[in-house]
Amino acid sequence: MKAAVITFPGSNCDRDLAVAFEHAGFDLARVWHKDTGLPAGVDVVGVPGGFSFGDYLRCGAIAAQSPIAAAVRAHAAKGGYVLGICNGFQVITEMGLLPGVLMRNAGLKFICKSVDLVVASANSPFTCGYTQGQTIALPIAHHDGNYTIDAEGLARLHGEDRIALRYGDNPNGSMGDIAGVLSENRRVLGMMPHPERAVDARVGSTDGAGVFASLLGEMALA
């Protein structure tokens, strides 16, 4: 199984995400934002955290228009897997791969700490290795993680079981305590917490490893 991790100017979790994919057993390709295509045979695209283009204009807005964006959209449109973490969640939301938008944290502060998350749906390729309702702890590090969507969109996410992760104690004002959202076909996941920072016991936690292991297991079955 092959993963591609995209680097934008200002990405800072790209290497960590690459290591997490490799650690889980994926073959890995690194992709530059100016590339116009993904390498052949890529199964999952990882859009990493950081501050792409300095968060200018809106977080993720400029990265979402970069040359690689069309290839990522096409990959998702043909049923490919996409994992967007933190700034990556903002980027793929700006790309239109997921509904809603990530607004400034309600408390206006950048928050960097470990938070408890509830696996709200284990029915996804990214969370099937967890138990429904399981609590895990992952780091968050963001200024704009306040997930916002209109009432109709929120009802739709609920109705279609597309909320993958919820905060145990909402840190940022996110609607419905939403920390991670799935696409309609469940193959795109955007999440603010950082699973790639929790895949090695030597740095404190392996609670995030399940995201990558779930994905690898799911793809092996597909």
Next chain:
Amino acid sequence: MKARVTVMLKTGVLDVQGEAVRHALSSLGFAGVSGVRQGKVIELDLAETDAGKARASVTAMCDKLLANVVIESYQIEIL
């Protein structure tokens, strides 16, 4: 030709930064400010000389990049 784009959060979308500014004004002693909304002003220098074409072009720019129409509205002035 120049264009000025004003991007604001749509009515009904909570503007947490505007609220923080409102609190700050109140604590500075400016009484009677019941609401603050903040936004962005983007000025564009355009090669286009036809106002109608300029407006159409800037509208496309707003929809594609300058505003996120999920939460933001925009106004265009051709100068």
